[in-house]
Amino acid sequence: MRTILVIEDDLALARGLVDNLRFEGLEASSVSSGEEGLARLRERPFDLLLLDLMLPSMSGFDVLRALSSLPTSPRVIVVSARDAEADVVRALDLGAHDYVKKPFGLSELLARVRAQLRELLGETLADELVFADVRVSLKRFRLWKGKKESLLSHLEVEMLRLFAARPDEPLKRSEIIRQAWGEDAYPSERTVDNFILKLRKKIEDDPARPRHLVTEFGHGYRFCPAG
Amino acid sequence: MRTILVIEDDLALARGLVDNLRFEGLEASSVSSGEEGLARLRERPFDLLLLDLMLPSMSGFDVLRALSSLPTSPRVIVVSARDAEADVVRALDLGAHDYVKKPFGLSELLARVRAQLRELLGETLADELVFADVRVSLKRFRLWKGKKESLLSHLEVEMLRLFAARPDEPLKRSEIIRQAWGEDAYPSERTVDNFILKLRKKIEDDPARPRHLVTEFGHGYRFCPAG
């Protein structure tokens, strides 16, 4: 289901928005400050952000600037009473995808929400890999476990890609090497163990007792997204 | 260069739009009916379509419906005097990406054009680029870090433009060369390193420990506006 976060300090408005979004079949929630909003966005990805500009302390512009440093940034519709053209231009140039002036017609806003969500369809979902409390951006070579961020090397990404494609299936080292390294590379099979070691340190709660990258004695390794 | 088609039967307005879009560095042209527009779109792809709703014979809604049958459909901003909410909803649900009501502010429309074009892979069109204590005017080839002003060369600007459009994403040297140098130039990939070096001297507090133009070992470079 599509997830939407509303950052709006007018609680009545926020509630109205959330209710209507839910009525549209979307998963919506709201917070009343930019700081809270960013905290929520860091916890887990959202598909769309409805953002007020005039917030206490941290402004909507600040939130826009901060978005790019998130693991996955949502699409953004700014919803603001500020109707000066300069504000619209600034918000859009800071990365907002749309700008709706208050007061707005509800059905128009919902249509704009649909238009933004429509873009998501195939956008980068192939890039994202999510299981348990781990998120991976294969394109950015980055992995987040809870709040901890790790960098991934090219080969680590290839291995994750391979495991994700064949969950719960034991993969032989030889197979892993062929798929991740390619046809023309022949490293020792023990090299795979080293990469498993590195990956476990990044994705397991307790790398010594792996629950996602499990050893299949004599048969290689198996990836269990569920744990 | 980005290509834009304007479908607008008010010739004065169409001409004004085209002029302003060209002034922004875009390749713009206009036609005055939906039929002509579709013919042009069938001839060759456009990146963006500015579409009036009230056209003679074939309406803007009809154009929207016809777009999906094109080999490559452009992004669409509807520009219309019809301000009924129902029209906005209908246009957006028919696939329009944005809807601007006449009369509109020119700078807002241009910002919305930039926002749409930004979604296409490639370079940002905004002139001002701001992050941390750095401000860049891409059109004037100037960069300010705090109070220090630097001049930028053509290629430095192109690289910044490219990085700005894809924040936090590692860009391969080959990709940087293709986008910033163009299709027909083939400098050594190490040339990119030299430009990174120059840019770091201009935008980093400590060029030896870059926080904005970060090396992604084996993958190229990544631009982190947030630092």
Next chain:
DNA sequence: CGAGACGTGACATCAGGGTGACACTTCCGC
């Protein structure tokens, strides 16, 4: 000719990948 922009090569440095060693675990036949 001079200045700046661009491209290349050279050299030092660095990080990832690969290997081998050693300890520990699992399997299997007894």
Next chain:
DNA sequence: GCGGAAGTGTCACCCTGATGTCACGTCTCG
């Protein structure tokens, strides 16, 4: 159960290729 063989966890180290950095050559434009 027991012991050996084979498989695996883990680490430190080396090597190669990638990168940081600079100097110099070339080109263009005034």
